Amino acid sequence: MTAPIVSVDELRIRFPTQDRRETVKAVDGVSFDVMPGETFGIIGESGSGKSTLGRAVVCLLKPTEGQVRLGGIDPYSLPSAELRRRRRAFQIIFQDPNAALNPRMSVIDSIREPLDIIGEGSRDSRTRIAREMLERVGLRPEFGQRYPHELSGGQKQRINIARVLTVRPSVIVCDEVVAALDVSIRADILNLFAELQREFGLTYLFITHDLGVVSHVSSRIAVMYLGKFMEMGPADEIAERPLHPYTQALLSAEPIPLPSSMRATRRIILQGEIPSPTNPPSGCRFRTRCPHAQAVCASEMPAWREAAPGRFVACHFAGEATGHPIDPTTTQEATA
Amino acid sequence: MSDAPLLDVRGLGISFLIGGGSVHATQDVSFAVQPGERVGIVGESGCGKTITGLSLLGLLPAATTRVVGQAMFEGENLVGLPLSRMRHVRGRKISMIFQEPMSALDPVFTIGQQIGETIRTHFKVDKKQARERAIEALASVGIPSPARVHDSYPHQLSGGMRQRAMIAIALVCEPRLLIADEPTTALDVTIQAQIIDLLLDLSARQGTALLFITHDLGVIAETCTRMITMYAGQVVEDAPVDSALVRPRHPYTSGLLRSLPRLSARGAMLPSIAGRVPTLRDMPTGCRFAERCAHRQEACAAPQAIEQEGAHQVRCWRQGELVLPGALTDREAAA
Numbered sequence: 008m009t010a011p012i013v014s015v016d017e018l019r020i021r022f023p024t025q026d027r028r029e030t031v032k033a034v035d036g037v038s039f040d041v042m043p044g045e046t047f048g049i050i051g052e053s054g055s056g057k058s059t060l061g062r063a064v065v066c067l068l069k070p071t072e073g074q075v076r077l078g079g080i081d082p083y084s085l086p087s088a089e090l091r092r093r094r095r096a097f098q099i100i101f102q103d104p105n106a107a108l109n110p111r112m113s114v115i116d117s118i119r120e121p122l123d124i125i126g127e128g129s130r131d132s133r134t135r136i137a138r139e140m141l142e143r144v145g146l147r148p149e150f151g152q153r154y155p156h157e158l159s160g161g162q163k164q165r166i167n168i169a170r171v172l173t174v175r176p177s178v179i180v181c182d183e184v185v186a187a188l189d190v191s192i193r194a195d196i197l198n199l200f201a202e203l204q205r206e207f208g209l210t211y212l213f214i215t216h217d218l219g220v221v222s223h224v225s226s227r228i229a230v231m232y233l234g235k236f237m238e239m240g241p242a243d244e245i246a247e248r249p250l251h252p253y254t255q256a257l258l259s260a261e262p263i264p265l266p267s268s269m270r271a272t273r274r275i276i277l278q279g280e281i282p283s284p285t286n287p288p289s290g291c292r293f294r295t296r297c298p299h300a301q302a303v304c305a306s307e308m309p310a311w312r313e314a315a316p317g318r319f320v321a322c323h324f325a326g327e328a329t330g331h332p333i334d335p336t337t338t339q340e341a342t343a
Numbered sequence: 344m345s346d347a348p349l350l351d352v353r354g355l356g357i358s359f360l361i362g363g364g365s366v367h368a369t370q371d372v373s374f375a376v377q378p379g380e381r382v383g384i385v386g387e388s389g390c391g392k393t394i395t396g397l398s399l400l401g402l403l404p405a406a407t408t409r410v411v412g413q414a415m416f417e418g419e420n421l422v423g424l425p426l427s428r429m430r431h432v433r434g435r436k437i438s439m440i441f442q443e444p445m446s447a448l449d450p451v452f453t454i455g456q457q458i459g460e461t462i463r464t465h466f467k468v469d470k471k472q473a474r475e476r477a478i479e480a481l482a483s484v485g486i487p488s489p490a491r492v493h494d495s496y497p498h499q500l501s502g503g504m505r506q507r508a509m510i511a512i513a514l515v516c517e518p519r520l521l522i523a524d525e526p527t528t529a530l531d532v533t534i535q536a537q538i539i540d541l542l543l544d545l546s547a548r549q550g551t552a553l554l555f556i557t558h559d560l561g562v563i564a565e566t567c568t569r570m571i572t573m574y575a576g577q578v579v580e581d582a583p584v585d586s587a588l589v590r591p592r593h594p595y596t597s598g599l600l601r602s603l604p605r606l607s608a609r610g611a612m613l614p615s616i617a618g619r620v621p622t623l624r625d626m627p628t629g630c631r632f633a634e635r636c637a638h639r640q641e642a643c644a645a646p647q648a649i650e651q652e653g654a655h656q657v658r659c660w661r662q663g664e665l666v667l668p669g670a671l672t673d674r675e676a677a678a
Contacts, residue, residue, distance in 0.1 A: 052531035053502075159619070160388075189387040189558060194602040194613035201610060216531060223604035223613070242609060260536035262561030264603065264670040266585035270565075276540055277533045280501055 010079055011040035012178055012210050013047075013064055017073035020059050029285040033059040035234035036073070038311070043177070046204070046211040048225030048242065050218060050257070054281045056234040061180045061214045065097045066090070077178070095125060098171035102183035104163035108155040115141065115151030118169045125174060133173075140169040144199060161192035168199065172207070180212045185220060197224060218261045222246045230254045233292040234284055236311065240318035248331040250320045253293045255329045291322065299328035348375035349519055349552050350399075354412035355422070357394050357403065359623075365409065366623040368394055369576040372412070373649070376520065381546060381553040383567035383584065385560060385599070389620055391576040392556045396522045398422070400439055401429045416520070435465045438513035442525035444505035448497040454481070454508045455493035458515055465516050480515040481508065485541055503534035510541065517549050524556045539566055560600060560670065564588060572596045575620050575631040582655040588670045592657040595632045597667035606672050630659065638665055 020034040033056040041047045051057040062068045063075055066082050074081055077097055082090050101107050108117055119137040127133065141151055144165040155163055164184060171179055181200070185193040197220065203209060215221050221228055222242050229239040230253060238251040249255040259275045277296045282288055288295050294304040301323075309321045314333045320326075326333040355372040358365040369391035376382050384392045397403050398410050399421055414421040417436065419428065441447040449457060458477035462468060468476065474493070481489035484507045497505055506526060513521055523542065527535040543566060546553050555566055563570050563584060570587045572580040572595060580593040591597040598616040600606075607613050618635040621627060627634070629644040636643070638661060649658040659665075668676070 052533060190560070190599060191387065191602045191616040194604075194615035197604070198612050198615065201612070218532070219604040223607065223609055225609075257532060260532045262535070262539070262559065262565045263605070264560040264564040264588055264600065265675070266564070266588050268585070269671075269675065274536065276536050280503055280534065281531075 009043060011076075012043045012078055013041040013212070014076040014079070015039050015060075015064065015073070016076070018060070018063060018070050018075060019072040020056075020063055020068055021071045024285060031284050032234050032287060033284060034063065035284075035287070037231075037234075037236055038073075039229060039236070039239060041178075041210060041212060043210055044204070044208055045227065046213055046225045048213045048215070048221035048228040049231055050215060050221045050228060051231035052216060052281055054233070054284060055231040056284065057214045057231050058182055060231070061099060061182045061212060064178075064212060065099045065180050066094050067099070095121070095174040096177045097180075098174065098176040098178070099180040099182060100164075100167050100171060100184050102186050104160055104167055104187065105155065107167050108163060110155050112154075113151065114146075114153050114155070114158070114166055117155075117166060118151075118173060121170055121174045136173055137169070140172045141166075143172065143203075144169045145195075159192075160188055161196060164188065164196055165199070168196075168203070172203070175207070176209070178210045178212065180214065182214045183216070184213075186215065186217065193220070200224065218246075218257060230257065233281060233287050235292060235321065236319070237293060237322070238318075238320045240320075244318065249329050250314060250318065250325040250331060250333065251293075251322045252297050252299050252324075252328045256296075256298075297328075299324055346377065349378045349380075349416065350376040350554075351415040352399075352412070353415070355395065355398065355414060356411045357391070357398055358409045358411075360407050360409065367576060367626065368623060369573075371649075372573075372576075372578055374571050374578060374581055376552050376554060378519065379546070379550045379552050380569065381543075381555065381567045382569045382571060383555040383557065383563035384571045384573060385557060385563050386573035387558060387599075387620065390573040392573050393524055395573075396439065396524050396554065396556050399522065400433055400437060401426070402439075430464075434461050434513075434518070435516045436518050437520045437522065438516070438518045439522040439524065440506070440509045440513045440526050442528050444502065444509045444529075445497060447509055448505060450497055453494050453496055454500070458493075458508075458512050461512055461515055476515065477511075480511040484508075484511045484514070484545070485537070486511070502530055503537065506530060506534075506538055507541070510538070510545070514545055514549065514551065518551060520552045520554060521546070522554045522556070525558070526555075527562060528557065528559065535562070542566065560588075560603065564670075572599070575626065576623075577631060577658060578649060578656075579632065579658045580655060581649075582657075586654055589676075591667050591669050592652070592655045592662045592665070593632075593659050594636045594638050594665065594667060597669065598635075600670040601668060603670065606670070 016038050018034055018037045022031045024031060049057045063070055115137055118140055119133050122133040146165055185196050213221060213224055225242045228242045228245045230237045232253050237253045249258060256275045256277050279296050282295055290305045290307055291309050294300040303323055309323045311321045314320050314325055353373050357369045358367050372395055386392050399414055410422050455477050458480055459473040462473045462476055478489045478493050481492055486492050486507050527538050567584050570584045571578055574595045580596045601614045604613060616635050628646055630647045633639045633643040642660060647658045647660060649656050652662055
């Protein structure tokens with residue numbers, strides 16, 4: 008069996024609030040492994056901690072507790088020069104393609120910049136690599152001389168992809184990378200991600216709030232709510248037989264472009280909003296919005312357990328509440 | 344239908360005046376909205392859907408834009424309506440809500456002051472009555488503790504609550520038409536579901552017609568009964584939603600529907616529409632979509648008129664012969 012390329016163990020990340028009186032528990036005890044070549048999807052609403060988690064995976068945030076191991080090594084145990092050398096293998100692409108590009112740098116300079124920082128090879132060889140990557144993401148060479156304001160959103164996102172490819176990463180965290188794009192452009196960019204994965208053997212952590220996107224690209228999905236995972240498992244099983252009421256509510260809230268006669272009859276509308284991560288509810292964090300919550304949900308935190316092979320869930324009534332009773336013998340999907 | 348439409352837009356065109364010349368942003372846009380009807384305008388960024396909405400309320404900068412055509416609403420042409428008349432329409436007869444509630448609300452006034460302003464512009468009420476009515480309006484959009492929110496500033500509210508407050512301001516005068524420009528795009532999916540539910544409920548309760556501008560086909564399917572597809576400044580298809588989703592008649596509508604991830608097997612290539620929208624400066628004289636269209640023929644180089652066939656109005660001369668796939672998976676389409 009191959010070793011996981013990303014291994015997250017009981018990760019906790021806390022920030023003090025601005026007045027320093029309280030603590031935001033952005034990520035509060037999350038564990039998962041990502042295998043090489045896999046696309047692991049993380050879905051959640053704003054405030055769920057999914058972006059914080061993504062940043063921690065690429066060493067942009069230091070864990071308060073717990074560990075992130077990259078290629079089997081805890082990056083924070085390394086001397087800083089060694090960490091610098093290794094972190095190029097772990098890259099991140101952000102949602103807003105405008106904010107990620109320096110408006111005063113030409114496209115080719117932006118793409119070459121990561122190589123300049125690493126200081127690899129001569130300037131000419133770096134420019135050559137940058138040109139290759141520009142072409143690889145589907146843009147003609149003359150785009151190299153342009154500036155970000157001359158490009159469309161989809162083109163800018165292609166430039167951001169080219170930038171991270173220059174350093175030949177093994178893992179890319181994609182944080183809402185298609186959220187700002189129009190539907191047809193979104194399809195193009197998702198196709199490009201898929202091609203690059205095949206070509207370079209990339210591993211993706213795909214962070215998004217869009218269920219359609221996450222279930223199309225991912226082999227496995229984790230559903231995050233208020234700093235914790237609610238459910239994790241193979242993408243198609245989660246989409247078809249959710250075990251956690253929150254997953255079910257997310258699936259049902261997604262507007263689907265089908266004629267009225269073909270849409271699911273009942274939609275679950277969650278009451279209220281995601282509570283503050285400074286003071287999450289006792290017991291199960293989702294209980295304040297859960298249509299199935301009972302007394303035990305407030306008093307006891309549900310354990311994170313493997314309900315069936317490869318299917319993890321944290322809910323006292325997993326499966327029962329969602330109408331998909333757990334049968335440990337039938338859920339035998341491979342996890343990778 | 345024999346009833347007169349609530350809003351009847353005919354040949355609406357918007358040009359931007361740039362450097363001594365002008366470019367057409369939209370041309371020959373025609374559609375109607377019946378009283379209480381829910382109509383969606385769909386299209387990608389830059390197709391002209393937002394400026395069409397803004398032009399109806401005279402919200403485009405007069406110095407740099409020119410609007411032609413007509414938009415009849417309750418016997419008045421909204422195009423070129425003097426400001427003194429437009430003031431009686433805005434907020435009272437037609438309201439508009441926007442994507443970003445944070446930039447649409449004024450940060451230095453409380454929510455209550457902003458609703459009160461609308462109420463007192465259109466009705467003769469004193470401060471106390473305005474306050475009561477504002478709190479009532481906040482309660483009606485499902486805001487818990489409306490009295491507290493009444494005295495809050497926009498930054499003290501969450502995104503979902505701000506959008507609810509925007510809707511309360513827009514609907515406090517019970518307008519006949521609500522123009523909603525991407526009202527749920529900035530919201531999480533569970534909050535989006537709440538807002539859609541709220542808009543449908545209010546529209547049914549007050550008989551308010553909805554003009555829903557969005558790029559999200561799922562939102563259109565769930566909120567509207569009719570769908571207008573815009574491409575490069577023109578209406579290319581206008582049809583009942585259910586029919587357009589199952590069997591779109593314009594290749595662009597079909598392309599938009601087919602690029603949705605749910606229709607493709609996991610990991611499979613997603614169909615996309617090759618190429619880009621032509622720029623305003625070099626708009627083709629013929630079909631504007633032709634360059635990206637898989638069904639292009641020579642005759643597409645000629646200007647395309649929008650023509651009625653059955654319940655669809657379509658701007659494509661091949662609409663009778665093309666059978667295009669919609670938003671159903673093969674399995675769903677076979678069923």
